[in-house]
């Protein structure tokens with residue numbers, strides 16, 4: 071691929087300006103106002119100093135067109151008229167790629183066949199084309215989406231394909247013809263479904279005979295080239311505008327996508343009837359982090375659809391909802407009000423998804439306490455799917471205000487849901503992870519057996535460490551921190567904010583969070599707060615921690631990396647000791663995060679995702695090393 075010049079390849083997507091020996095432009099992979107996307111013609115590579123994406127011409131095509139390596143090579147070869155060298159494929163892999171090639175060729179041919187039927191036959195014109203024209207579609211739009219028509223004749227496509235001598239087996243694989251030799255799509259208008267690179271991979275057909283009892287829409291069956299949950303209708307036409315506007319509109323119907331395009335709104339895709347899958351959400355997240363979902367507003371439909379949205383939140387996307395008024399769908403509403411008012415509607419009426427959901431549930435709940443509890447749980451479920459802790463806490467705050475529920479309780483419940491999620495996700499990986507890091511698992515086992523002897527409620531080194539934090543809080547929380555104006559409790563609680571969600575002991579975590587909201591509201595936090603707590607379990611723990619100093623063998627710390635304060639009274643707490651305990655707990659948590667991340671990295675196949683995670687891992691390792699030096703030196 072030496073013939074492919076990086077500057078030429080990039081120029082067909084990005085405006086490049088000369089900057090010394092290099093070229094500079096706005097990065098097509100992330101949103102930016104000042105260009106940091108650099109192309110070096112002499113090295114034949116690109117690099118973005120904003121998002122760190124970098125590579126050669128092939129990688130650029132892979133990234134921007136979302137193609138596999140061989141696909142990208144083929145695109146470049148075609149563009150530069152390069153004869154591809156026959157690679158040393160095995161017979162098997164060559165047969166496989168020949169078959170894929172065959173499937174693609176047949177799909178492309180079938181798409182042209184259906185289009186020909188629509189435009190050039192009496193039946194196609196009177197039934198198919200007139201249907202679209204009656205609905206207000208211009209010829210240009212119909213052509214842009216390569217709309218076609220499948221005639222009534224049950225063998226129309228089968229016979230045409232036979233004339234072309236296409237393999238019957240492959241045609242059946244694509245589901246275009248059934249095993250009896252009849253066409254799958256009959257008397258239907260045809261919407262071809264494209265891969266985001268633009269090639270046809272399948273079809274959807276809408277029935278034209280309104281008396282028929284057959285399904286209104288049918289889709290090609292899944293095949294080697296068509297995976298329903300990895301396809302978004304219209305993405306091949308929308309992706310550049312999605313990136314440019316940094317927003318994607320999501321609608322339900324194929325004709326909604328077409329209408330919006332006709333009105334000049336290009337950044338729109340359809341999930342093809344089904345609610346959005348994880349794969350689809352992840353595909354979108356490569357183009358933008360902002361998604362606006364357009365719903366036609368009947369309440370039952372909305373509620374069902376809202377459930378699917380948690381999946382989008384998980385991919386780190388910001389979701390907004392726009393409800394189409396008056397029982398219209400996007401298509402009919404757009405035609406009613408025109409494109410200018412439609413855009414104004416989108417700008418003014420899009421609401422943040424969680425806030426929208428909250429409002430919807432609040433109206434429903436009224437004064438029913440059980441319904442309220444269910445509603446809160448529902449919202450917390452959505453919030454727990456959000457990866458960004460800052461966003462999460464803002465939503466929790468809002469939920470607390472809006473539904474009049476104690477914030478600390480909400481935080482606690484959300485953390486529980488997150489942990490439950492992680493547990494389910496980690497269940498499969500758990501065995502591997504234990505095998506992967508034998509030292510850790512052995513350590514945990516030893517800790518477990520040790521603590522069983524000492525304290526039946528403690529089950530791991532982390533929990534012992536967490537318990538130490540509580541001990542500090544109870545005994546020294548009220549003492550000024552290091553001669554400053556803040557208290558030790560404030561210092562400790564502020565400093566463990568970022569590891570709270572990784573706490574192993576829910577009970578301890580609950581106490582810490584409650585203590586935090588206590589001091590946040592300006593109240594004092596002394597030993598009596600715990601010792602006279604209305605929850606008897608907290609009372610008992612406080613008594614336990616303030617009367618029985620932990621004794622441990624001297625090698626416990628060196629062997630297991632657990633640091634505890636051995637002999638103390640409340641006056642003797644040294645600030646360096648407290649700092650050390652906090653840092654050490656952080657060290658343990660990071661160590662675990664790295665192991666978790668390693669499992670994730672191993673299970674991911676996508677090269678870019680792997681790189682992203684490896685970068686995160688690098689950060690974690692740096693933090694871990696810094697903490698190590700601070701704790702043990």
Ligand SMILES: [Zn+2]
Nearest residue numbers: 097100118121
């Ligand atoms: Zn970039």
